[in-house]
Amino acid sequence: MRDLQLRNLVSYLLFLVEVGDEHDVADELKRFPGVTEAQVVYGEYDVIARVELSDLALLDEIVTMARKLPGVTRTSTLISSGIIQHVEGKS
Numbered sequence: 001m002r003d004l005q006l007r008n009l010v011s012y013l014l015f016l017v018e019v020g021d022e023h024d025v026a027d028e029l030k031r032f033p034g035v036t037e038a039q040v041v042y043g044e045y046d047v048i049a050r051v052e053l054s055d056l057a058l059l060d061e062i063v064t065m066a067r068k069l070p071g072v073t074r075t076s077t078l079i080s081s082g083i084i085q086h087v088e089g090k091s
Contacts, residue, residue: 008052010080011059013066015055021071022046028069045076062090 017025022040029038030034038049049066053059059077067075 003006003034008054009059010082011051011053012078012080013049013051013063014045014076014078015049015066017046018071022076025069025071027056029066032065034042034058 013029015025026038026040026047026049029035029047032049032051034051034053036050036052038047040046041048051059051062053062059079063075063077066072
């Protein structure tokens with residue numbers, strides 16, 4: 001039988017931003033607590049940030065702060081299903 005163990009909450013924040021603000025937004029996000037990576041990307045969204053935190057309340061604070069950044073017009077938050085780790089050999 002496998003036991004489940006909670007790990008840090010990993011989320012991805014996707015941003016649409018005003019034209020020309022992509023790098024400023026990514027640079028500012030890198031200063032946020034829990035942000036492990038922020039990159040300008042091509043496609044439907046302009047910037048993506050990887051966030052690793054210990055709980056949803058902290059994620060809520062980070063998302064709220066990020067939405068207030070100048071140039072941000074829309075966000076989407078994806079919470080990774082990898083927060084649960086299967087541990088073999090426990091009964």
